Amino acid sequence: MNDLKNICVFCGSSDGNDAIITRATQELGEKFASQGITLVYGAAKIGIMGSLAKTVLDNGGEVTGIIPGFLKKKEVVHLGLTNLITTKSMHERKLEMQNLSDGFIALPGGIGTLEELFEIFSWLQLGLHTKPIGLLNCNGFYDDLIQLLETMVRKGFLSMENYELLLVDTTVDGLLQKMKDFKAPRIPQWMNEDLT
Template identity: 45%
Template sequence: MAQLLNKAICVYCGANAGTSPRYAEAARALGRALVARNLSLVYGGGKVGLMGIIADEVLRLGGEVTGVIPTALVEREVGHTGLTRQFIVKDMHERKAMMAQLADGFIAMPGGMGTLEELFEMLTWSQLGIHAKPVGLLNVDGFYDSLIGFIQHASEQGFIRPQHVGLMQADREPEALLSRLVSL
C-alpha cells in the first residue's frame, strides 16, 4: 500500500450520471475510499454527472481534487469552481497528458466514449512501457462485463498478448479495486 500512499488517482468517468442510481453511489463510495487511503483525485474538471459527484464527495470529506479541463469544455461540462486545483488547458490532448502526468494510477468508472478512449490510451501506454502505473476498471453492476469479455476474446484471437490482458484490473467494489491496484 505504501507505493500509492499520499499519491493521486486519476478517475475517468461520465459527464452524465447514467440511468442507475448505483453509478452515483459507486462514485461517492470511490471518493470515500480515496480519502480513507489519503489518495487525492485527478479528474476531468467538470461539475456534472459522475465527474461532479466524485469530486464533490472527495471535497466534502476534506480530500484534494485536481481538475483538468479544456477551454472548449469549461462551459459544456460546466467546469467545477470549488476544486483544490483546476487547470484549464488548450485541448483534449493536453488534458490527457496532464492528467496522466499528475496521477500515480488510473480508474475508469462507467462512462461513454470519452471514458473508454481515456482508459484505452492509458492501457496502450502501459503496454508500450510509456508508464508503469496501475490501471483499474470499476465494474459497477457489471457495466463493463462485455468489455472485459471483448478483451479476453481479442487475446484469444491473437490481438492482445496474454500478459497484457492483466494490465487492466477490474472489480465491482471501489475499496476492493483500490486494494488490487495498491498491490501491483
C-alpha cells in the same frame, strides 16, 4: 506496494440511471478522502464526474481538475476545486493527467471514458508509463467490454500478459488493493533504444 497519492478517475459527464453506479461513485470519493488520495479528473461539475468530485470535497479531500479551455466556456467546469488546470487541448489534458497521477481508475461512462481508458492502457502496454490501471466494474457495467478483451486474446490480437495489465474488480476496496499491489512489467529493451 504502490504509493497512490494521486489517482486519476475517468468517468461519465452524465449521471446515468443506475443507483448502484451512483453509490459506487460516492463510495470511491469517500475512500479517496479518508485515505488522503487526491482525485485527478476532468474538472466537470456535471454527471458522475461532478458527483465524484463533490463527494471527495464534502469529505475533506482534495481534487485537481484538468480541463481544456473550450470546455470551460461551456460552463461545465467545477469552480470549487482544490486545483484547476486549464490546457489548450484534449491531448494536453490527458498528458497532464498522466503526469500528475500515480494510477488510474475507470468508472462507468461513455465514449470519452473509453477513449481515455484505452489510451492510458495502450501507453502502459508500450512501456510509456508503469502505473496501475483499474476498471471498477459496477453492477456488471463492463462485463461486455471484458468479454471483448477476452475475445481479442483468443483471436490473437491481445496477449494474455497485456490483458492482465488491466486490473478489474467489482468493489472499491478490492480494486484499490489490486492497484497498490500492482507490479509493472519490465519495459521492453527496444523502448530503451534510440529509435531516431
